[in-house]
Amino acid sequence: MGDWARGAADSGAPVTVERDPARVAAREELLRPEYHRHDPSLLQRVINWIGDQLGQLLDKLGGAAGDGWTGLIVFLALFALLGAALWWRLGRPGRTATTAGALFAADGPRSAAEHRAAAQRHAAAAEWSAAVREQMRALIRSLEERTLLNPRPGRTADEAAREAGRQLPEHAAALADAARLFDDIAFGDRTADRTAYQRLLELDERLRRTRPLLQVGAA
Missing domain, CATH: 1.20.5 (Single alpha-helices involved in coiled-coils or other helix-helix interfaces)
Incomplete structure (x- = not known):
């Protein structure tokens, strides 16, 4: 211990040692959400x-x-x-395994506004499963209309969420959760409720207010 530190200790003053800036920066970097996107739930x-x-x-x-x-x-x-x-x-034995199916039905394209209106009608009737399906479709169709996603027939909710997450990285985790919720309700045994519908509705509103991440080197 140096003379200054020894004198400070003798006087009763606390001796502080500066943190290693590199160590602090590394710890803060590892706390960023993108490093934990694929962690188990x-x-x-x-x-x-x-x-x-x-x-x-x-x-x-x-x-x-x-x-x-x-x-x-x-x-x-x-x-x-x-x-x-x-x-x-x-779930119960012998049930059909949950598989991810196409996000949109094959009855012709509908706009995001049409899907939102359908979701609202189902929600008003407390038909929460149908409301969740339509709200998720509205969310993805809105991203297609904003050219953040290229329209592609047969795309699953999970595929759409991954592609959209690259354009909107701050919402990548929420999009992945929304895709899992859609698959569980649309193709699994999970029962929807008002909370599930509200989650997708709020995410849709946030995405509509979010600007995409500019790609480096893009024209």
Whole structure:
């Protein structure tokens, strides 16, 4: 310790050491959302944690299961818990697997305004699944009308979200969530509600107020 630092310590004054600017800058850079765009969702992390815990318990009970009824009962209880978790996560056995289908129907192109009007009619009738589908279509059609997306028949919601996310990176995560919501409701077993519709409606409004990211070197 130098004379100045020793004198400061003797006097009772706090001695501060400046942070390494490079370390601080690196930590702040890693906190940016684009580095965590593909991180597992909270639900997936919870499921992974439960699976790890069950695996550890089964390993510990491997010997106890042969000692008597106690180990067998605990083993069966854990097996039932795992089955319930899989039922909740994947749905009832024998259901049709969720697949991503085309975003737009093949009954001819409709404008974003027409899709929004249809979504509003469904919402007024509390037909939330139909309202979510139409609102997502309005959102993507609006991006096509603004030339942020090239119209392409057969495009899925997930494909449209990825392409739009490159033009509007600050909304990439929200677009990906909206695409998953659309697929779960349109092609899966998820039930829509007012909250789901409101999420897409608010995202549509934000996107309409957002200007695209200018590409470097573009004319």
